[in-house]
Amino acid sequence: MDIGVYRPGELTSADRSAWTAFQSKAHLHDMPGLANPFLSPEFTLAVGRCRRGVRIAVVREDGEPAAFFPFQTTAAGVGRAVGLGVSDCQGLVHRPGFTWDARELLRACGLAVWEFDHLAADQPPFEAAASGTFPSPVIDIDRGYETYLGELRARAPKFTRSTLAKERRLGRDHADVRYVHDERDPEVLHTLMRWKSAQYRRTGRSDRFAQDWISRLTHQLFHSRSESFAGVLSVLYAGGRPIAAHFGLRSERVLACWFPAYDPAFSKYSPGLVLHLRMAEAAAADGIAYLDLGRGQKEYKDSLKTRELTVSEGWVTRRHPVALGHRARRAPVRALRNTVLSRPELFEPADKILKRMGKTRSRGEVTVKSTTR
Template identity: 80%
Template sequence: MTLTVHRPGDLTAADRAAWTALQSKAHLEGATELANPFLSPGFALATAHERRGVRIAVVREGGEPAAFLPFQRSAGGVGRAIGLGVSDCQGLVHRPGFDWDARDFLRACGLAVWEFDHLVGGQAPFEASASGSFPSPVMDIDRGYAAYLGQLHAQSPKFTRSTLAKERRLGRDHGAVRYVHDERDPRVLATLMRWKSAQYRRTGRSDRFAHPWIARLVRRLFHTRSDSFAGILSVLYAGDVPVAAHFGLRSERILACWFPAYDPAFAKYSPGLVLHLRMAEAAARDGIAYLDLGRGRKAYKDSLKTRELTVFEGWVALRHPVAFGHLARRAPVRALRNTVQSRPEFFEPADKLLKHMGRIRSRAQI
């Protein structure tokens, strides 16, 4: 077994094809999660245009590619999962039966520590160092949209009836409801980003689109298209007016939900929920197995999910001063955040305070 580290642009076409082939065949080996678009060469290449230090570790067995790990590396040897902070799935894409030693992997990559916060399941050598595990809800549509809707109705008949009734009411009040699964107008993407920024501010969260590199990355991914990977902008219209939109990433079998938002003027119609149902219907026709809603506590995810995956947070570290220093800075912050988010008696007051501060901030900007 040999491991080499490359800049994304230096990967050969054969290596990129082998990487994509591993993802395409993952479901046949019971490892569908490895087909997540955040683990694809397309996401790595796009991120490399916006962030320094992006590298790809390529492991070969018998001269043939056996595994690929995209990561970001600082000059001091601190490693992070690629796109840490915006990536919703991280880990090693590998052939069936491949095994590795996590710390030997770090040494070969020139890293003192490798940090992750959405590590895909089934990566035991990395999971052994995880500090926590978290549910990541999904919407299963591999048996078709009708089967999904039937399961949703069985789980929560009142929710399903109410959401479908709101869609009909939206059409009566504001014109025919129209859904575009793959909208190509960049002006609508800009509208979505404005809605999302306003939502972040309104709820007291950090505005991701205030970071220029994230905005550039999303726009770059919007223009990235291949059979195995693409950025997908899905939009719900009432008449000719967009009322909800979502930008996410698609592989051959998974649609990774990423940035959903809606116009608050239409909030009473729950356009975000209607949008997700329409997304599921269209994705099922395209052969998608499931929509990955991503880690995080959200009422709409609980309403739409059919099951949950598990993702992991933590780091693999060597006994090295750089690793000790990094963990001393990062571990307390992560521990405090996870404690607040996992305890309702802490989370609910903190959430209310953030929303109150968000309202103050929003009024100050008017």
């Protein structure tokens, strides 16, 4: 393999066009996972503007691009998937029929190890190093929204009736209920981020938006727009104010769900569920094939999904002391987390503890604010 490694700004427009073309035609070659917007050049370039160490390996055959492998690296040779921690799809984007040797690729990239946690399906050289596989639910809308809704009614009649009834009740109780699929007002994005930060704190989770690079990345992607990629802010309004919102990424055929949140004052209407149904309807009208809800066990995902994709996590390693040390540090943490998440008898008490800690933290923040006014 002829492999060149580039900084994001060094990628030529011809290479970017080839990368996008691989994604655009992936569904025609039975590789639909490669169409995910997290695998797009735009996502990698945006992360590169917010994080150091982003690189892109371009594999060429007969002088033409055959594959693109984005990654992040440290000086010690530890590699990670681009945007690890917030990226919901990772891997190598390639032409049909392309095969590669994972360790040879790492060697050319100067990596001792490459870590992933949302590896796309059908990447055998990387899958061989996976330590676990996980479901990633999707909503298929390629046959139209009405077909999806009909199947949802048949599969989950009580859930569907309840959600649609809450939407009607919202319309009776509040004037001007409307949905905007692609809101361009950055102030509404800020509202969503505040809601999401409060949700993280309330449930005892780490606030992602407290990390400056994630906040800057979200704003970068909000302003990214092309025919093949865009950041999409979808908003449900009632009474002239946003009550639920979602920010995700769109490729030509996939809407990747990312940051959903809602105003807790409207929780009795299940605005998050109503929002997702509106998103599915609008995305179907735009020619999107499916919504990728992302890895993670959530009741609303189980209710809305039509099927599941599979994503993997693990490490590709070379025989190198850096790889051994990195895996020794990371493996126990991942194993413990996955054990807790996969076993209800462990997850439920752990979740309650986190929420209790979140409430305590929130009360403390309110006290501090009140005493410093």
